[in-house]
Amino acid sequence: MSWRISLNSIERARRVIRIGDGVPQVGTLAFGIVDRGTNVIEVRPTTLCPLSCIYCSVNAGPNSTNRWAEFVVEPAALLGALEEVVRFKGIDDVEVHIDGMGEPGVYPYLVDLVRGARSIRGVSRVTMQTRLYMLSEDDLRKLASAGLDRINLSIDSLNPELARKIAGAPWYDVDRVKELVAKALEFGINVVASPVWLPGINDNDVVEIIRWARDAGLGRGELPPVLIQKYIPHKRGRKVKVRVMTWGEFWSRLRSLERELGVRLTATNEELNIHKAPQLPKPYSVDEVVKVDIVSRGLIKGEFLGIIQPLKGSVISDRVISVIADPRLENVLIGAQVRVRIIENSDNIYIGKLI
Ligand code: SF4
Incomplete structure (x- = not known):
């Protein structure tokens, strides 16, 4: 092995x-x-x-x-x-x-x-x-x-x-x-x-x-x-x-x-040599409802990887999001555009729930 x-x-x-x-x-x-x-x-x-x-x-x-x-x-x-x-x-x-x-x-x-x-x-x-x-x-x-x-x-x-x-x-x-x-x-x-x-x-x-x-x-x-x-x-x-x-x-x-x-x-x-430095802006806030293209499974079972739309082509404003949803919906969700409520955005790490 x-x-x-x-x-x-x-x-x-x-x-x-x-x-x-x-x-x-x-x-x-x-x-x-x-x-x-x-x-x-x-x-x-x-x-x-x-x-x-x-x-x-x-x-x-x-x-x-x-x-x-x-x-x-x-x-x-x-x-x-x-x-x-x-x-x-x-x-x-x-x-x-x-x-x-x-x-x-x-x-x-x-x-x-x-x-x-x-x-x-x-x-x-x-x-x-x-x-x-x-x-x-x-x-x-x-x-x-x-x-x-x-x-x-x-x-x-x-x-x-x-x-x-x-x-x-x-x-x-x-x-x-x-x-x-x-x-x-x-x-x-x-x-x-x-x-x-x-x-x-x-x-x-x-x-x-x-x-x-x-x-x-x-x-x-x-x-x-x-x-x-x-x-x-x-x-x-x-x-x-x-x-x-x-x-x-x-x-x-x-x-x-x-x-x-x-x-x-x-x-x-x-x-x-660690010190404060400008942090990327958070383009989306908690409780905001966003349109998300689901592109794949997420890391953890019951999470899907989504891309918040529309994209602007820049790391300053474009974000992925982990969307929590029933894993049995996999076939329906991947490839679909859905509405998601953001529940977390600390340090620009986005978690959302399907609505
Ligand atoms: S990712 Fe986890 S399992 Fe892998 S080396 Fe680090 S602590 Fe160990």
């Missing part, structure tokens, strides 16, 4: 939808661009993921219990929209952060995406969240020369057996990941480890990760080698039966680990 076989099993079980030029790139968390009003623009090329992490907040991978489709975006569509958003922001220190509701390491056009993003005027940094395992040394060499600046590495244990258990994948090999980290650093890509701390499951492992990351030179002295994430159960995500730490407990345990190990484990927004 390999990660490719795992991916094939998803492709057989769910509909894989290719998103091209005709679909706006803003409006969903599943793909495209998410702008939260800072200089960091989230770019989401795919929802596919061959792992099934036990805590996955977006319920991805072969063990997903709620997905009925997956998305892969054409790089030209993504880059065209990204260029427009960067221009709109009007700043010269945009960080393009490749992440999403899947594993960017399996996106087939990753190198093109990084190269294209890095060449946009105003983009000063390209970073990516990944488990790294799915990339080869050759991929890393190409990503380095395409301009990838940093990898935020998802890694939760150095113990091969526990690492496989947490990743929900019998083929996942954390020793291989460590080799790839060394290669990434050698090729000039910085790496920062970002383990999810699951109290009672990987407490000692988090300490081991910090020691390893420090000794292997992660962060390169520019950033802490490890930025630990607190486990937070999400409504639609997979949940782990652990005692959830309060934020107060989490920060105080980080501070005592910092003292004990002599390693800094937090970074300020200044160090990470």
